[in-house]
Amino acid sequence: MSSKLPRSFYNRPTLEVARDLLGKRIVFKSNEAGLSAKIVEVEAYVGEDDPACHAAPGLTKRNEVMYGKPGFSYIYFVYGMYYCFNIVTERKGFPAAVLLRAAEPVDGLEIMRRRSSKRKAETILSGPGKFCRAFGLTAEHSGTDLTSNTLYVCEGIDQVEEIVITTRVGINKGVERPYRFYLADSNAVSGPRVKGPRA
DNA sequence: TGAATGATGCGCT
DNA sequence: GCGCATCATTCAT
Numbered sequence: 001m002s003s004k005l006p007r008s009f010y011n012r013p014t015l016e017v018a019r020d021l022l023g024k025r026i027v028f029k030s031n032e033a034g035l036s037a038k039i040v041e042v043e044a045y046v047g048e049d050d051p052a053c054h055a056a057p058g059l060t061k062r063n064e065v066m067y068g069k070p071g072f073s074y075i076y077f078v079y080g081m082y083y084c085f086n087i088v089t090e091r092k093g094f095p096a097a098v099l100l101r102a103a104e105p106v107d108g109l110e111i112m113r114r115r116s117s118k119r120k121a122e123t124i125l126s127g128p129g130k131f132c133r134a135f136g137l138t139a140e141h142s143g144t145d146l147t148s149n150t151l152y153v154c155e156g157i158d159q160v161e162e163i164v165i166t167t168r169v170g171i172n173k174g175v176e177r178p179y180r181f182y183l184a185d186s187n188a189v190s191g192p193r194v195k196g197p198r199a
Numbered sequence: 200t201g202a203a204t205g206a207t208g209c210g211c212t
Numbered sequence: 213g214c215g216c217a218t219c220a221t222t223c224a225t
Contacts, residue, residue: 043217052217062210079218080207086217099217117220129218170217202224212214 002154007147010070014089014096018044019181021087021098023160024153025106028135033111035135037103037125038156040186043168044179045086046096052174055095065143066095073151075132075142082129085137087146087153101169102126102182102190105134106157127190161185166194 005024010017027036045053054063054076065074066088074086074097086097103125105112112134116124125131132138146152162184167175169191182189 045217054217057211060210076217077209078216080209080216082218084217101217127218168217172216200225202222204220204222206219206221208216210214210216 002157004147005153005155007069007071010087010089010146011091012089014044014046014098015179017087017089018042018098018179019163019165021100021153022163022181022183023156023158025156026100026103026135026153027107027151028137029150030136032136033108035108035112036106037131037135038106038158039100039103039153041100041102041180041182041189041191043099043101043181044089044096045099046179047094050174050177050179052168052171052177053095053097056173059095063095066097068092068143071146073137073142073144073146075137075139077139078129083132083138084128085132085135099128100131101128101180102186102188103131104186104188122188126188130190164194 024039048055069092070089072088086099088097090096105121112124116134118124124134144151164184165178166180168180
């Protein structure tokens with residue numbers, strides 16, 4: 001078992017945390033399964049001044065986790081059927097988080113495949129809704145401490161190579177901000193690619 | 200291979 | 213009511 005990231009990792013500027021999460025491994029242990037995956041695509045949502053951030057309207061019941069301590073999960077329900085998994089960043093009181101958009105299966109592929117409508121490994125976790133469905137994460141898991149032993153991030157296995165920085169996907173406000181990060185050589189990235197060869 | 204669209208429910212004005 | 217940090221399916225090219 002490799003080393004779990006400490007809370008200090010998350011208590012930093014959100015754009016740095018987002019970039020540094022690429023290549024790391026997300027781990028979820030439940031009664032049903034032990035799952036893990038390599039993070040290949042993320043987006044940053046940074047404070048009340050970021051119009052696309054859920055904290056833009058100020059503190060509400062829904063977004064209160066983002067105002068709390070860094071290193072906790074923020075999971076919300078969207079479009080009537082999907083969940084999105086985020087990691088809270090920066091100091092308590094400053095609302096910011098990193099959305100996990102895509103990953104590559106490492107452990108528990110068969111269990112993820114059973115929960116997915118997809119067959120190929122590289123498509124099972126290629127999207128924020130698909131990631132939560134295959135991992136079995138729901139609103140029940142929002143507010144979980146990522147320094148716990150059930151849900152956490154640990155050091156990556158492979159060396160991180162080229163990182164692409166571009167604009168976020170699926171939003172209508174704050175579209176110009178370059179807050180999306182992905183690994184250029186991954187075939188599991190969900191959204192549009194800025195450049196590069198086709199898979 | 201890409202554009203359009205329906206599914207489906209919650210939070211907030 | 214409307215909009216939403218989505219996805220799978222359907223239809224067109």
